[in-house]
Amino acid sequence: MKLKTSSPTISDVAKKAKVSIATVSRVINGKTPVVPETAERVHRAIKELQFVPRTAAQVLASRKTNTIGLILSEIGGAFFPHLLKGIEAETRTSGYELLIHSTQGAHDNQRKPLGEHNTDGLLVFTSSLSLDELGRLHDIQFPVVLMHQTPPREINVPVITIENKDGAVMLIDHLIEMHGRRQIVYMRGPEDHEDSEWRERGYREALEMHNIPINPNLIVTGGFDEEQSFAAMQKLIRDGIQFDAVFAGDDDAAIGAYRALKNAGRLIPDDVAVVGFDDVQFSRYLSPALTTVRAPIEEVGREAVRQLIRLLNGQQAQSLTLMRTEMIIRESCGCKFQEGTSLSKNI
Amino acid sequence: MKLKTSSPTISDVAKKAKVSIATVSRVINGKTPVVPETAERVHRAIKELQFVPRTAAQVLASRKTNTIGLILSEIGGAFFPHLLKGIEAETRTSGYELLIHSTQGAHDNQRKPLGEHNTDGLLVFTSSLSLDELGRLHDIQFPVVLMHQTPPREINVPVITIENKDGAVMLIDHLIEMHGRRQIVYMRGPEDHEDSEWRERGYREALEMHNIPINPNLIVTGGFDEEQSFAAMQKLIRDGIQFDAVFAGDDDAAIGAYRALKNAGRLIPDDVAVVGFDDVQFSRYLSPALTTVRAPIEEVGREAVRQLIRLLNGQQAQSLTLMRTEMIIRESCGCKFQEGTSLSKNI
DNA sequence: GCGCTTTCTGAAAGCGCTTACATAAGTATA
DNA sequence: TATACTTATGTAAGCGCTTTCAGAAAGCGC
Known part of the structure; x- marks a missing residue:
């Protein structure tokens, strides 16, 4: 009965299989040919000793961390x-x-x-x-x-x-063409967030293509964050800025917008249409279900x-x-679906 | 102009700082005292060479992976x-x-x-x-x-x-005492899921404490999964089983239940109260907002x-x-809140 | 000044692997 | 049968660190 304090090493295996440690290494890594019979002995030894090679040693010797x-x-x-x-x-x-x-x-x-x-x-x-x-x-x-x-x-x-920009364009186009909205708020993401910048670019392009002038008052910062966009939306409302739609920047921000609008008694989508971006899990469960863009x-x-x-x-x-991104049309933009479908999968 | 192919090692640092590698190691690990002046030299050398110790070498030598x-x-x-x-x-x-x-x-x-x-x-x-x-x-x-x-x-x-069991007991107690429900469905999680077992135990205990016999027909498997519980709930409805409340096992399953119930034209919570478990992010955004248990x-x-x-x-x-778990009462159990609050934080 | 302890530092022995390089068979070539 | 290839395995030199051990330097009391 032998006591081994620490776990077995490659040389324990080598000893047991009656081969050199190099051979053990070879059967482990399988890169160099080893006679099947020998390999079998090594495998048995590994099994019996429950040998697992130390990652650190492998990494150090092979110079790849894997x-x-x-x-x-x-x-x-x-x-x-x-x-x-x-x-x-x-x-x-x-x-x-x-x-x-x-x-x-x-x-x-x-x-x-x-x-x-x-x-x-x-x-x-x-x-x-x-x-x-x-x-x-x-x-x-x-x-x-x-x-x-x-x-x-x-x-x-x-x-x-x-395709942040394309996604944003689809959304804004939809709001303008299908639902006749023209005073559309954009809630930016955090400072220097590239996704946010591209989405804003899409927002601007889509407006320009419809000859709608950009109103700087309608561009606010929501930070891609529920609380921050809640506050931003509240301020917009308090300031009496007119708008008939909100592109929330992302779905988290959309929730903040929902709350602020509901608190102020504005109906979504009748008074104000809201769209998000990302299509996170909860978007389809909001009421009304959120129109957004699915990002893969x-x-x-x-x-x-x-x-x-x-x-x-x-x-x-x-x-x-x-x-490529894909627009997911639900209800918050103003589109209508039959009663009860708002909870159905993917709609 | 010297070219070094690979990144610097501890001996490069030692050379530059004119100390032994042992000393470099010591200032890096900070366990052994080193004269401040020497340490400073070493630090400078490390900075200049942009030296970062190889994790594998440290792990191998120290026998801790960290x-x-x-x-x-x-x-x-x-x-x-x-x-x-x-x-x-x-x-x-x-x-x-x-x-x-x-x-x-x-x-x-x-x-x-x-x-x-x-x-x-x-x-x-x-x-x-x-x-x-x-x-x-x-x-x-x-x-x-x-x-x-x-x-x-x-x-x-x-x-x-x-506290799975306690959470379940709270939920069931609430359904019975506050809303007079007595035919409560339990939707189990996956086979052998310990959380599910404890929740079921809570469910049974709470019923027993109110002298409500356990009806095996009311215990079904939802798998802690939206689709599976949707199917299970549909079957229950098709089979004509009577029930006035559903303990969905977890919040994902609750969504499946919501869908099946809405499809069948049953009103939540009027016809059927629904409660979940976990309080995941979307629970508060469901309509009606989901009563559930918050797990930390x-x-x-x-x-x-x-x-x-x-x-x-x-x-x-x-x-x-x-x-400890905490019951989060919202609307799906039958409790009433003012209009518009269903989207407010934490309610 | 002399031994003693206390700090600080260096030399060197590994940690457990991989991988040239060397060697020993075995096989084909002439 | 001698020669040159192959192929399978062993030998040993690291990989880049940590850590033990011992020695040098410095401080201390008397």
């Missing part, structure tokens, strides 16, 4: 699970691990972020990484893929994002991983991938 | 972000990294799960880890904390879960990390932590 890092500013938010799901799935099927890091709240003092020292490549969502760091990674040619963020000119890094978030995640892996394999990656 | 693993069966689901947020935050503030692994879909062939080889300890959500593996980890005394799952007797591992998911995550870290530090951990 993991992908994901950096985002905040976990939570209605669309986060979708994104993560896509990323997770694609990462797994590609045989990589996933390390997640959120830069939420105050930037930690001493914590070193994800980078060359612990990942093979990085996925970065919106502007969760400083430009300095991004530049540094680019300088050392570390593989990075950006999601929903375009880097500065000099930093040439693949980007996956969605999960697919963004998958595609980002795919591109990153191309980079890891030394292949060329697509420098810009634009995912 | 990371915590999280295993769950599926990413996605309305309460996942909350859980992750709590875990993430607490992990960071404790100075650990977080590795996430979902066992969703078919169990991957060759992928080695999280374990001793790449983490210092594991967080396991519901039954996402096989009992075999759990037993093995327990045998080698590997730190593990379970969430929403009680292990078999012989495996003594800390558990964090919520984020806090479950935080607490799980705290307990795991106690284990990592060799301290005793709480073997069972039960988080």
